[in-house]
Amino acid sequence: MPPVARPLSPHLQVYRWQIQMVTSILHRASGIVLSVGAFVLAGMLLALASGQEAWDCARGLLAAWPGILVMVGFTWALCYHWLNGIRHLVQDAGWGFSIPAFVRSSWVSVIGSVVLTAIICAVAICCGGVA
Amino acid sequence: MNSPDSLRSPVKNARGLGSARSGVHHFIVQRATAVALLVLAIYLVVLLVSLIGADYAQARATVGHPCNAVMLVAFLLAMFWHGKLGLQVVIEDYVHTPGRALACQLVVVFACALAALASVLAVIRIALGA
Numbered sequence: 001m002p003p004v005a006r007p008l009s010p011h012l013q014v015y016r017w018q019i020q021m022v023t024s025i026l027h028r029a030s031g032i033v034l035s036v037g038a039f040v041l042a043g044m045l046l047a048l049a050s051g052q053e054a055w056d057c058a059r060g061l062l063a064a065w066p067g068i069l070v071m072v073g074f075t076w077a078l079c080y081h082w083l084n085g086i087r088h089l090v091q092d093a094g095w096g097f098s099i100p101a102f103v104r105s106s107w108v109s110v111i112g113s114v115v116l117t118a119i120i121c122a123v124a125i126c127c128g129g130v131a
Numbered sequence: 132m133n134s135p136d137s138l139r140s141p142v143k144n145a146r147g148l149g150s151a152r153s154g155v156h157h158f159i160v161q162r163a164t165a166v167a168l169l170v171l172a173i174y175l176v177v178l179l180v181s182l183i184g185a186d187y188a189q190a191r192a193t194v195g196h197p198c199n200a201v202m203l204v205a206f207l208l209a210m211f212w213h214g215k216l217g218l219q220v221v222i223e224d225y226v227h228t229p230g231r232a233l234a235c236q237l238v239v240v241f242a243c244a245l246a247a248l249a250s251v252l253a254v255i256r257i258a259l260g261a
Contacts, residue, residue, distance in 0.1 A: 032221065035214040042250035044209070048194060049253035052187045075176075082172055085165055085261060092162065108185075128184040 019106040021121035030077040037074040044100070058097045075120050157216060165211035171206040178203070191257055200258035204251050211247035212225060 015021065047058035061067050087105050090096055096105055178199060183191055193199060218239045228233040 028221065033216045035206055035218055038210050038214050039246055042246040045250045045253040048190055049256045055187050078172060088163065089165060124180055127180055
Protein backbone atom coordinates (compact mmCIF):
# COMPACT_ATOMS: atom_id res chain seq x y z
CA MET A 1 0.00 0.00 0.00
CA PRO A 2 1.17 3.58 -0.62
CA PRO A 3 2.25 5.39 2.54
CA VAL A 4 -0.35 8.13 1.94
CA ALA A 5 -3.93 7.15 1.01
CA ARG A 6 -4.61 9.16 -2.12
CA PRO A 7 -7.77 8.98 -4.23
CA LEU A 8 -7.44 6.34 -6.95
CA SER A 9 -8.51 6.55 -10.57
CA PRO A 10 -11.11 4.00 -11.69
CA HIS A 11 -9.49 0.65 -12.37
CA LEU A 12 -10.14 -2.44 -14.47
CA GLN A 13 -13.46 -3.49 -12.97
CA VAL A 14 -15.38 -0.39 -14.17
CA TYR A 15 -14.23 -0.49 -17.79
CA ARG A 16 -16.00 -2.35 -20.58
CA TRP A 17 -13.45 -4.74 -22.05
CA GLN A 18 -12.15 -3.68 -25.42
CA ILE A 19 -9.43 -5.08 -27.64
CA GLN A 20 -7.06 -2.12 -27.14
CA MET A 21 -6.80 -2.74 -23.41
CA VAL A 22 -6.48 -6.48 -23.96
CA THR A 23 -3.44 -5.96 -26.21
CA SER A 24 -1.86 -3.60 -23.70
CA ILE A 25 -2.35 -6.00 -20.77
CA LEU A 26 -1.21 -9.00 -22.84
CA HIS A 27 1.95 -7.16 -23.91
CA ARG A 28 2.99 -6.67 -20.32
CA ALA A 29 1.91 -10.16 -19.27
CA SER A 30 3.74 -11.82 -22.17
CA GLY A 31 6.80 -9.71 -21.35
CA ILE A 32 6.82 -11.04 -17.79
CA VAL A 33 6.33 -14.61 -19.07
CA LEU A 34 9.22 -14.13 -21.51
CA SER A 35 11.50 -12.94 -18.69
CA VAL A 36 10.88 -16.31 -17.05
CA GLY A 37 11.56 -17.95 -20.43
CA ALA A 38 14.87 -16.08 -20.61
CA PHE A 39 15.97 -17.81 -17.42
CA VAL A 40 14.83 -21.19 -18.77
CA LEU A 41 16.94 -20.58 -21.89
CA ALA A 42 19.91 -19.61 -19.71
CA GLY A 43 19.41 -22.81 -17.72
CA MET A 44 19.33 -24.94 -20.89
CA LEU A 45 22.57 -23.35 -22.14
CA LEU A 46 24.23 -23.94 -18.77
CA ALA A 47 23.09 -27.57 -18.89
CA LEU A 48 24.48 -27.93 -22.40
CA ALA A 49 27.80 -26.48 -21.23
CA SER A 50 27.88 -28.63 -18.07
CA GLY A 51 27.87 -32.02 -19.77
CA GLN A 52 25.82 -34.89 -21.11
CA GLU A 53 24.18 -35.77 -17.77
CA ALA A 54 22.90 -32.25 -17.01
CA TRP A 55 21.73 -31.87 -20.62
CA ASP A 56 19.78 -35.15 -20.60
CA CYS A 57 18.10 -34.14 -17.34
CA ALA A 58 17.14 -30.65 -18.61
CA ARG A 59 16.05 -32.00 -21.98
CA GLY A 60 13.94 -34.69 -20.29
CA LEU A 61 12.10 -32.00 -18.33
CA LEU A 62 11.21 -30.05 -21.48
CA ALA A 63 10.39 -33.14 -23.56
CA ALA A 64 7.75 -34.34 -21.07
CA TRP A 65 4.17 -33.17 -21.61
CA PRO A 66 4.20 -30.39 -18.99
CA GLY A 67 7.45 -29.13 -20.50
CA ILE A 68 5.98 -29.17 -24.00
CA LEU A 69 2.95 -27.19 -22.82
CA VAL A 70 5.26 -24.64 -21.20
CA MET A 71 7.29 -24.40 -24.43
CA VAL A 72 4.12 -23.81 -26.45
CA GLY A 73 3.18 -21.09 -23.94
CA PHE A 74 6.60 -19.44 -24.31
CA THR A 75 6.23 -19.67 -28.10
CA TRP A 76 2.89 -17.88 -28.02
CA ALA A 77 4.24 -15.23 -25.60
CA LEU A 78 7.20 -14.63 -27.93
CA CYS A 79 4.99 -14.44 -31.05
CA TYR A 80 2.58 -12.04 -29.37
CA HIS A 81 5.25 -9.81 -27.80
CA TRP A 82 7.11 -9.77 -31.14
CA LEU A 83 4.05 -8.83 -33.22
CA ASN A 84 2.67 -6.33 -30.72
CA GLY A 85 6.18 -4.95 -30.27
CA ILE A 86 6.26 -4.11 -33.98
CA ARG A 87 2.87 -2.44 -33.50
CA HIS A 88 4.25 -0.36 -30.61
CA LEU A 89 7.35 0.64 -32.60
CA VAL A 90 5.11 1.74 -35.48
CA GLN A 91 2.99 3.74 -33.03
CA ASP A 92 6.15 5.26 -31.52
CA ALA A 93 6.96 6.49 -35.02
CA GLY A 94 3.58 8.27 -35.01
CA TRP A 95 1.56 5.99 -37.27
CA GLY A 96 -1.72 4.15 -36.76
CA PHE A 97 -3.24 6.38 -34.11
CA SER A 98 -6.79 6.66 -35.50
CA ILE A 99 -9.24 4.58 -33.49
CA PRO A 100 -10.13 2.21 -36.38
CA ALA A 101 -6.42 1.66 -37.13
CA PHE A 102 -5.75 1.09 -33.44
CA VAL A 103 -8.50 -1.54 -33.19
CA ARG A 104 -7.44 -3.22 -36.45
CA SER A 105 -3.77 -3.47 -35.46
CA SER A 106 -4.81 -4.85 -32.07
CA TRP A 107 -6.66 -7.72 -33.74
CA VAL A 108 -3.70 -8.32 -36.06
CA SER A 109 -1.49 -8.77 -32.98
CA VAL A 110 -3.88 -11.14 -31.21
CA ILE A 111 -4.93 -13.30 -34.17
CA GLY A 112 -1.50 -13.10 -35.79
CA SER A 113 0.18 -14.40 -32.64
CA VAL A 114 -2.07 -17.48 -32.59
CA VAL A 115 -1.42 -18.12 -36.30
CA LEU A 116 2.35 -17.69 -35.87
CA THR A 117 2.35 -20.03 -32.87
CA ALA A 118 0.42 -22.66 -34.86
CA ILE A 119 2.90 -22.40 -37.74
CA ILE A 120 5.93 -22.74 -35.45
CA CYS A 121 4.37 -25.71 -33.63
CA ALA A 122 3.49 -27.38 -36.95
CA VAL A 123 7.06 -26.96 -38.20
CA ALA A 124 8.38 -28.25 -34.87
CA ILE A 125 6.21 -31.36 -35.11
CA CYS A 126 7.29 -31.91 -38.73
CA CYS A 127 10.92 -31.68 -37.56
CA GLY A 128 10.27 -34.62 -35.27
CA GLY A 129 9.23 -32.84 -32.06
CA VAL A 130 6.88 -34.24 -29.39
CA ALA A 131 8.94 -37.41 -29.18
CA MET B 132 11.23 23.19 -5.06
CA ASN B 133 11.68 26.68 -6.46
CA SER B 134 10.07 29.31 -4.29
CA PRO B 135 8.45 32.13 -6.31
CA ASP B 136 10.93 34.75 -5.12
CA SER B 137 13.97 32.60 -5.75
CA LEU B 138 16.58 33.99 -8.11
CA ARG B 139 17.77 30.50 -8.96
CA SER B 140 16.72 29.04 -12.29
CA PRO B 141 14.77 25.73 -12.28
CA VAL B 142 17.76 24.15 -14.06
CA LYS B 143 19.77 24.61 -10.87
CA ASN B 144 17.27 22.44 -9.04
CA ALA B 145 16.95 19.89 -11.82
CA ARG B 146 20.68 19.30 -12.16
CA GLY B 147 21.79 16.23 -10.34
CA LEU B 148 18.45 15.79 -8.61
CA GLY B 149 16.18 14.36 -11.24
CA SER B 150 16.16 12.81 -14.62
CA ALA B 151 17.29 15.98 -16.38
CA ARG B 152 18.59 15.08 -19.85
CA SER B 153 18.69 11.36 -19.03
CA GLY B 154 14.93 10.77 -18.94
CA VAL B 155 14.70 9.36 -22.46
CA HIS B 156 17.63 7.00 -22.02
CA HIS B 157 15.41 4.16 -20.78
CA PHE B 158 12.93 4.77 -23.62
CA ILE B 159 15.63 4.76 -26.30
CA VAL B 160 17.51 1.70 -25.03
CA GLN B 161 14.24 -0.21 -24.72
CA ARG B 162 13.43 0.56 -28.39
CA ALA B 163 16.98 -0.12 -29.59
CA THR B 164 17.05 -3.55 -27.91
CA ALA B 165 13.53 -4.19 -29.24
CA VAL B 166 14.65 -3.56 -32.83
CA ALA B 167 17.66 -5.84 -32.31
CA LEU B 168 15.42 -8.53 -30.84
CA LEU B 169 12.97 -8.33 -33.76
CA VAL B 170 15.71 -9.87 -35.91
CA LEU B 171 17.48 -11.96 -33.27
CA ALA B 172 14.24 -13.58 -32.04
CA ILE B 173 13.55 -14.96 -35.54
CA TYR B 174 17.09 -16.32 -35.54
CA LEU B 175 16.60 -17.93 -32.12
CA VAL B 176 13.33 -19.61 -33.12
CA VAL B 177 14.91 -21.02 -36.28
CA LEU B 178 17.93 -22.22 -34.28
CA LEU B 179 15.79 -23.88 -31.60
CA VAL B 180 13.53 -25.59 -34.15
CA SER B 181 16.64 -26.86 -35.98
CA LEU B 182 17.85 -28.35 -32.68
CA ILE B 183 14.72 -30.51 -32.27
CA GLY B 184 15.74 -34.16 -32.22
CA ALA B 185 19.45 -33.30 -32.00
CA ASP B 186 21.52 -35.35 -29.56
CA TYR B 187 24.01 -33.84 -27.10
CA ALA B 188 26.98 -33.75 -29.50
CA GLN B 189 24.92 -32.26 -32.33
CA ALA B 190 23.43 -29.61 -30.03
CA ARG B 191 26.90 -28.63 -28.80
CA ALA B 192 28.27 -28.51 -32.35
CA THR B 193 25.38 -26.31 -33.52
CA VAL B 194 25.54 -23.88 -30.57
CA GLY B 195 29.35 -23.82 -30.77
CA HIS B 196 29.46 -22.92 -34.47
CA PRO B 197 31.06 -19.43 -34.62
CA CYS B 198 28.10 -17.81 -36.40
CA ASN B 199 25.54 -19.32 -34.04
CA ALA B 200 27.62 -18.52 -30.96
CA VAL B 201 27.96 -14.84 -31.93
CA MET B 202 24.26 -14.49 -32.72
CA LEU B 203 23.30 -16.32 -29.52
CA VAL B 204 25.47 -14.05 -27.38
CA ALA B 205 23.98 -11.01 -29.11
CA PHE B 206 20.48 -12.36 -28.50
CA LEU B 207 21.20 -13.12 -24.83
CA LEU B 208 22.62 -9.66 -24.13
CA ALA B 209 19.77 -7.86 -25.90
CA MET B 210 17.17 -10.11 -24.27
CA PHE B 211 18.35 -9.72 -20.66
CA TRP B 212 18.86 -5.98 -21.13
CA HIS B 213 15.37 -5.58 -22.66
CA GLY B 214 13.88 -7.81 -19.95
CA LYS B 215 15.54 -5.80 -17.18
CA LEU B 216 14.14 -2.56 -18.61
CA GLY B 217 10.63 -4.05 -18.88
CA LEU B 218 10.58 -5.58 -15.40
CA GLN B 219 11.88 -2.27 -14.02
CA VAL B 220 8.79 -0.48 -15.37
CA VAL B 221 6.47 -3.21 -14.02
CA ILE B 222 7.97 -2.72 -10.53
CA GLU B 223 7.78 1.08 -10.85
CA ASP B 224 4.08 0.74 -11.71
CA TYR B 225 2.96 -1.79 -9.11
CA VAL B 226 5.29 -1.65 -6.09
CA HIS B 227 4.52 1.54 -4.21
CA THR B 228 6.53 1.11 -1.01
CA PRO B 229 9.97 2.71 -1.60
CA GLY B 230 11.98 0.12 0.34
CA ARG B 231 10.23 -2.85 -1.23
CA ALA B 232 10.48 -1.26 -4.70
CA LEU B 233 14.22 -0.75 -4.27
CA ALA B 234 14.65 -4.36 -3.12
CA CYS B 235 12.68 -5.64 -6.14
CA GLN B 236 14.70 -3.48 -8.55
CA LEU B 237 17.95 -4.81 -7.10
CA VAL B 238 16.75 -8.41 -7.36
CA VAL B 239 15.80 -7.86 -11.03
CA VAL B 240 19.12 -6.19 -11.87
CA PHE B 241 21.19 -8.87 -10.11
CA ALA B 242 19.17 -11.79 -11.50
CA CYS B 243 19.28 -10.48 -15.09
CA ALA B 244 22.98 -9.61 -14.89
CA LEU B 245 23.85 -12.99 -13.39
CA ALA B 246 21.75 -14.95 -15.91
CA ALA B 247 23.23 -12.93 -18.78
CA LEU B 248 26.79 -13.58 -17.57
CA ALA B 249 26.13 -17.28 -16.95
CA SER B 250 24.43 -17.94 -20.29
CA VAL B 251 27.03 -15.98 -22.29
CA LEU B 252 29.82 -17.85 -20.50
CA ALA B 253 28.05 -21.15 -21.27
CA VAL B 254 27.92 -20.30 -25.00
CA ILE B 255 31.58 -19.24 -24.99
CA ARG B 256 32.61 -22.45 -23.19
CA ILE B 257 30.75 -24.52 -25.77
CA ALA B 258 32.16 -22.48 -28.66
CA LEU B 259 35.72 -22.88 -27.37
CA GLY B 260 35.22 -26.60 -26.83
CA ALA B 261 35.72 -26.57 -23.05
